[in-house]
Each structure stands twice: as structure tokens, then as C-alpha cells.
Amino acid sequence: MQSIEEDNLFDIVDARVMKEAKRDSMVAFAVLAKRCLNLKGRKRPTMKDVAAVLEEIQKSEKASDAQEPNVEEVESVIKVPDQPWDLFSTSAWSAASGEPAGPSGSSSDKLPLFSHITQ
Structure with missing residues (x-):
């Protein structure tokens, strides 16, 4: 989480992943992981939201380079529930x-x- 906050994410990513994955996909995945680690349960995404984000990342990886994943679009899939659990x-x-x-x-x-x- 600290690497994401300090904008050092790519310093900790394995070189093989850097070669195979798109930067925006890695950022989207890191943002999702950070949300999953939130100490407040109601602020963590549901499994349905996690699956939707992972599917979006996977689709964007398979799409052409002209259609890079938009981190804001991926983040918009995850919703915080209106009521506390x-x-x-x-x-x-x-x-x-x-x-x-x-x-x-x-x-x-x-x-x-x-x-x-x-x-």
C-alpha cells in the first residue's frame, strides 16, 4: 500500500509482470488490492465488485493497445455500500x-x- 501511495508501484513489480502486463492494468489491480485491504469492512469491495473489476482488467489486457484500460472506469465499478454492514x-x-x-x-x-x- 505504501508503494501505491508513494507512487513507487513499479519498483516492486516483478520484471516478468512488467513485460507482460499493461501499466494501467497493473495500477487498476493495485488500486483494487488496496481497496480490499481497507480495515473498515464496509469500505472494502464485495466479491461481486472484485470479480467485475478483474474481468474488466482481463478484457482490457486482451483488447488492442488502442483501447488501454481507464483506471477511473475500473474504479467506478467498485461501489461502497450505502448502509453499514x-x-x-x-x-x-x-x-x-x-x-x-x-x-x-x-x-x-x-x-x-x-x-x-x-x-
Whole structure:
């Protein structure tokens, strides 16, 4: 993270990566990695956002050199949630319905964590 902040990213990148990857892609990847390491969970991107950014980087690597990835476009894919997450609940989604858990609490209050099937 310090290398990104001090603009020394390319000093720590392996020479083989420097030969194969585009600079903008490396910067976009480093920015994504930095966001993933945020100490505040609600400011970290979701796995869906991470996958979208990685797909965008991969597409830009495969595209022609005329279409370099735009770091701002890649960063815009990652969104910080509007509401803080409850870091202590087991789930913010209802396991039964696939919908967000209501104000009554998480789905773990209503459903067993594991269902045991004996034969």
C-alpha cells in the first residue's frame, strides 16, 4: 500500500509482470488490492465488485493497445455500500428466501446453522 501511495508501484513489480502486463492494468489491480485491504469492512469491495473489476482488467489486457484500460472506469465499478454492514451477524441475507434479512434480525435467529441428516 505504501508503494501505491508513494507512487513507487513499479519498483516492486516483478520484471516478468512488467513485460507482460499493461501499466494501467497493473495500477487498476493495485488500486483494487488496496481497496480490499481497507480495515473498515464496509469500505472494502464485495466479491461481486472484485470479480467485475478483474474481468474488466482481463478484457482490457486482451483488447488492442488502442483501447488501454481507464483506471477511473475500473474504479467506478467498485461501489461502497450505502448502509453499514453488520459485521457481527452471521448473515445479512435470509437463507430461506434469498432476500435481505428484515429488521427482526438475521436468518440465523430463525433457521438452524446446520441441518443434520441422519440415515
